[in-house]
């Protein structure tokens with residue numbers, strides 16, 4: 001643990017879990033809170049599959065954000081059971097929880113996440129996408145309706161997209177962080193390896209460029225990751241369940257795959273701060289999402 005003499009007295013440091021049903025904007029909010037792109041975002045629900053910590057250090061506090069996978073309610077297979085277990089474990093070990101809903105919308109999927117909220121941990125109700133509500137007065141009864149569902153310690157309407165009220169939210173979060181020396185260095189933004197981040201970047205591009213046609217069970221494996229001086233050589237495999245998915249990813253004369261590769265490479269070069277040589281392969285691997293042993297092999301524990 002870092003207890004350098006420059007650490008001010010009363011420094012605060014703790015873990016913040018972000019939960020909410022798929023697509024409410026958890027990844028977008030975390031990225032805005034820490035001011036860097038760590039967690040991937042896309043329009044497609046269920047893009048965040050691993051726990052990702054984003055870290056932000058300011059003068060008197062260190063915020064360690066834990067992004068949870070969207071609580072899956074629509075399908076029931078081994079992958080979803082694993083995802084839901086991760087959510088529960090993340091919540092109990094947090095110092096404060098941000099429970100996200102979308103302004104004006106509350107459905108059974110939101111309720112299922114409320115039911116998971118532990119009583120012992122403070123929970124801030126964050127009403128995201130408030131930019132979508134023209135009549136701000138209408139937010140009040142909505143906030144009251146949800147406030148009745150759990151003993152929230154605060155209610156903060158925000159717009160992650162427009163960065164509206166993000167500072168106010170951060171000030172609220174800080175109140176619940178325990179007095180502790182920082183755990184990470186002042187410039188760290190994630191504890192994830194470059195290999196992990198590379199896989200997340202490719203997965204984001206796959207979902208952005210192929211969109212809803214591709215089932216969310218498609219995954220990315222980094223088969224080789226080598227560094228030679230500044231140059232990183234990365235070989236990634238996209239695992240899909242059917243030949244038709246493979247054709248979608250490759251596109252007409254390979255155009256889509258080329259676009260996925262180019263965009264992924266540019267993002268990696270920006271994040272790693274050096275040149276990247278990237279090769280992406282598409283592999284058909286039927287039924288992996290239903291096989292628990294298979295999931296363990298791919299690191300979803």
Ligand SMILES: Nc1nc2c(ncn2[C@@H]2O[C@H](COP(=O)(O)OP(=O)(O)OP(=O)(O)O)[C@@H](O)[C@H]2O)c(=O)[nH]1
Pocket residue numbers: 020021022023024025026027028029040041042043044045046047048069070071128129130131132158159160161162
């Ligand atoms: N209008 C508006 N859109 C937003 C806001 N925040 C997020 N979005 C959009 O909502 C969509 C989902 O955002 P994500 O951050 O990927 O949502 P998520 O909750 O992490 O999704 P999962 O990974 O599926 O759990 C994206 O298209 C975002 O651009 C907001 O404040 N306002």
